[in-house]
Amino acid sequence: MIAPEQYPVLIVTVPLLSAFLINLIGMVDKRLCYPASLLALGASLAAALAVAARVAATGTIHYHVGNWPPPFGIEYVIDHLNALVLVVVAGVALVAAIASKRSVEQDFPDKRAQFYTLFVLLTTGLLGMTITGDAFNLYVLMEISALTNYSLIAMGGNRALVGGFNYIIIGTIGACFYLLGVGHLYIMTGSLNMADLLQLLPALFHTKAVLVGAILMLLGAWIKMAFFPLHGWLPNAYTYAPSATSTLVAPLMTKVSVYIMIRVLFSVFGAYYVFTVLPVKGLVVWLAVAAIVGGSIFALAQQDFKRMLTYLIVAEVGYMVGGVWLANQWGITGAILHIVNDAVMTLCLFLFCGIVVHKTRGHRLENLRGLFRRMPVTMAAFAVGALSMIGVPPTAGFFSKWYLILGGIDAHQWGFVAALLFSSLVNAVLFFRVFEIAYFEPAEEVHGHGAAVAIDEAPLSMLLPLVAVAIGLIVLGLYSTSLVSTFIQYAVPAGI
Amino acid sequence: MIWQFDFIILALALICAVASISLKDLLSAAIVFGAYSFVMCLLWTEMGAVDVAFTEAAVGAGVSTVFFLAAVLHTSRQVKPRRHGRFFYKFIGAAAALAIGGVLLAASADFPTWGDPASPASIHVSPHYIINTIPDTAVPNVVTSVLADYRGFDTMFETSVIFVAGLAVLAILGRFGRRTRDEAPAEFAAVPVAGQSPIIQAACRIMVPFMQLFALYVLAHGHHSPGGGFQGGVILAASFILIAISYDLRAMIGRLRERWNMVFASLGVMIYAGTGALCLLLGANFLDYSVLHRILPATSPIMARSHGMLAVEVGVCFTVMAVMVLIYVNIASHGKSDKGL
Amino acid sequence: MAMAEIFAKYNYWIYITLMMIGLYAMIAKGNLAKKIIGMSIFQTAIIVFYVSIGAKKGGATIPIIAHGHEGAEHVVRAIDYVNPLPHVLMLTAIVVGVATLGVALAIAMSIYERYGSMEEEEILERIRE
């Protein structure tokens, strides 16, 4: 019925259309919103998988929306890089949606329709940002995902409101910087299409306007991904967000922003400009080092489990940005692989966090007491995620770290290598501290010894996704080679 | 373009901007900010951006200001004097502003001269639209054809942004669960009709139908003159907001229920995305309206594009109208829909 | 610098100034409403920038193609009309602006309802309590 050539646009439009339907359905019966969202996200994932398979088989796909040829119309370009990211985004969103059922029922039973509509729209925004080949279209979708994100966070009430407000202010600055950067390129070239810009820009590489455009777009992406020292908004916004929200945005928001940075750098400016003309190469790597070290140290200082995780996100962003600016094959491969791995790892941790919040009504470290006895399966799955964050083989986290460190050695960026190792060690300390609390300290309600703690596992709708993701982490680790050879190696710009 | 005129407008804009952020009285600040938006409209009209100016007049100077006023009335009207000045933030703010300003200034040295007809932006992509809009789409207003067709995909998401805003305001402010199936809770019925001036009420009652008629004209005539879905939708919304302001919220909700509002908002975007999907089902690319000639009687592919654009503009109008009213209602009633402004 | 050159780019300078005002307000102001006003100014500054890109001197008019009379062939020249593309982009930006404004106001009002203040310091104090 619908030709395979149309699949790229389905990835985005199916969830978009479904979102409005979900909103209408919710007026009839709130209970239908959940299955409808799963259906929509599942369809999107299926389309993304089909497109990824086609990209792997035949190479880059171009899709002209409205049948207008670029640069006059808007074009979707799916190459090896975003085919992969699309699958990750759609997959993570689906898993997060599956797990959201009980949290949503607990947190805002009356706003389920609004929640799921915004949830699906946020995913749409992220998918659209990933798939597009047009610099301005990217901005519009960035705003969709941002606005949905603000409101999903603010739905948490109380402190989430304050976090959400700060996020709006800073997020708007970020988006505006990006838009301004696009404006600088537009005034100099007259085009908004990325491929067209890549053709037109080399003649203008010497101008300050292009330089400023690049810096503004980078700053915009960095604010959106919470790259040190622009990370101030993230911990508050994510810590106090409702669990169902943070499960979706924590794994995806920063990762998609990193993708956008990579996309803008290599598909608009080109590797030559980024690594040879831009005078910031060393600086960025050192900023990444600061992000990794700073994020890790702040994470150490937290007494709140979820907040600790948010600082880890800040550190992980440093991994990816640093990896890209190592400017070699290993580093960029590692950064892209880490987008995938970190999305899944963060998903695992936040799924766990969602379970903790659901079960204990809190996310401080003391809420974790005695969980090894109470929820052995949940804890086992969490342990896999934690080990992946530490970078223990054969979990996924180890392999991207492997590439990144190799890249650091190759580029003689010893500070970056040291920061990666430092962060692994800090993660080990952090997570074993968590394990200790969950393993050694009895839950509060149990007094005295010998009182057997009844096993009280998480509801299946939360447990199954978590276990699946934990297994996925190991599978992803074992298949990281094929991921690199099928997708990532083509995504690394040639000639570096 | 008369540069003296430009200068006056720009100077006014600067004054309004500085005033609106430095006034201690938030109500005044909001009103000055409305004036700022209006000055902006003048500036853009003067630069030939009539559609932008139109939208800004309706959105920026119109509903935004009303939103602001409503919000300020519900919160605190005064900026409180501080015990300790925010020196740190002031310093950061000033440093960031100066740094960005300096960088931008440096970049502007490389820009082509303002208004240069030979600048890259004027000769690369945009001439294509100007020259081909009539042969491609039979729509003389290039802004409309680019908005709804060449870059119609952007606009679809832009409409979604509006929808998101409405939904978000509802999700954040809305009180659910307390209300029964209908919007009218017990206390709602108890609120007496606010005693506004009868002159204003009478005037508004006369104005509203004309406003709505004008809105429809703006929507329908967007192909040929400045205007279109956005502007039409905002004017429609303004007519409802006017009722709310001159009478009270209850009077307006009586005419446009919140539930229907949400349906309209969803429906609008669905019309847009649905038109795109229809093209897809007919075997063309998403939003390739030309394929609609197969189902529209006696229509060439070119005219089909024109009709397709009209369809999506209607969708845009629905959503914008519904969402603007929704936002206003929720802000003005603090989510309770039971009080007037 | 010659007078003509100064005037050649004054639009860009104004947008930069507006932008700086907006950015400063967003960071330095402690009142949430003021931050929101700053945000709106910041966004309009960008609109000024884009619209300025689209301007054409030398007789260009608004981008609505003049109809030829009664089927008379009419040659459309790009130079006669200002650049419509930035206008389209900025319609989007205005809409995004009002959407952001709505959400920001909604959040600010919820904050006021919860913490009883629109001042950042006071809110933080009340959170600490």
Place this chain on the structure above:
Amino acid sequence: METVVSIKPLLASLVSLAAVVPIVLSGKRPNLREAWTFGAGLVKLALVASMLPVVLAGNQIEYTLWQFLPGVAIAFRVDAMGLLFALVSSTLWIATSAYSIGYMRGLDEHSQTRYFAFFAVALSSTIGVAFAANLFTLYIFYELLSLATYPLVTHHQDEEARRSGRKYLTFILGTSIGLVLPAMLIVYSLTGTLDFNQPGLLAGAPSKAVVVVLLLMLVLGFAKAGIMPMHAWLPAAMVAPTPVSALLHAVAVVKVGVFSIFRVLTGVFGVHLLRSLDLGNLVAVLASVTILTASLIALSQDGLKRRLAFSTIGQLSYIVLGAALLTPKGMTGGLLHIAMHAFGKITLFFCAGAIFVATGRKNISEMVGIGRRMPVTMTAFLIGAMSVIGIPPTGGFISKWYLVLGTLEAHQIPLLVVLLSSSLLNAAYFMPVFYRAFFCTPEESQFEAGVVAEAPIWCVVPLVFSACCSVALFFYPQPFLHLAELAVQHILGG
């Protein structure tokens, strides 16, 4: 030499990992659960033993499971050195399993299912290390072992266990992430492969400085080997239940450490490189310092397990010393010591555990006269101690003999002095235990006279078995001696 491709090494490693599932599922029925443990142990031993003829015939078995990058794979290679280690650990696993039943049930410990499950995981990793064909595989299994042993070490879940567990992980995980991982990546970056080969990966290394740095990173990074100053975790980890200490801290964990060092010295650096840069001495000095210091500290320990722990630290460095001698006899001695020390030390730990189960005593000062109460156990203890000291007729004598020959071969008289004085110290810290146990007047005895009360049979049988093995190995040191010789031949002849 021929290379045979076979999946056996993978199966040998995975069989105990696979057993985890039935172990956990049959957690409610202890007898069935233990049957699974034994079943897996026997299958593992059979698999390992079945590879013996191939290796003794001078061949290798290889199996590549999964290629990650060129030169980086999860791959197994069974050679003489690996097989020697695998044979020791799979044999002793069965003994320890039997002993665990006696010990854990005797003390009515909690969470036994978890205990047996992680025990099985630990064994899988040990065999994985033994058969690792490259540094990458070795590292993976090394890390897996660290994590699998953490719940075992902290089994009691009390404050002391928590502290010790923290120390354990800090040292083990900290060094592996902080030192081994970067060293491995640097090696890969320099050579483009991580495969152990002859004459060593780094044969054409760029500079001595790089080699020295890498050497220190790797030797100290494998903290399980307990080379000072990376030894502090070992005494702390004695908080674990005794069978854990027995298998893991006398056999699996620590031996994995020294085995890794042995592999790295021969397979990554290569004997020729170390000889030509004269770096053997550097390692030898580290080992010697550890041997003497640890033996001296052991003298002053009253806790029996702590004394054994420090003895272990010293004995481990014998093996490292053997490797560092870089001579045929020395290396043979080192490899043999892996086996000989394992049988001797496990006997000692079994005895310590048996005493604890039977009497609840942990300190040597409380064991006056215990020989009359537990004669079998204490006789086994004597045999184990003799083996560790190196007195015939026990296996320990043979390995020490070769080590001494090795020092002479290398003309390293100071090292000879170290070995001999250490043996004296060993005697000095073990003999008092024995002396107090048997040679005391009835008044001095802390136990009721005339009562013989041994630990449960499940405890006694394994310790008698391992003590007998220690003696038997003196008279019949095959196949370990043969394997060690083959391995050395391969290392030096390559």
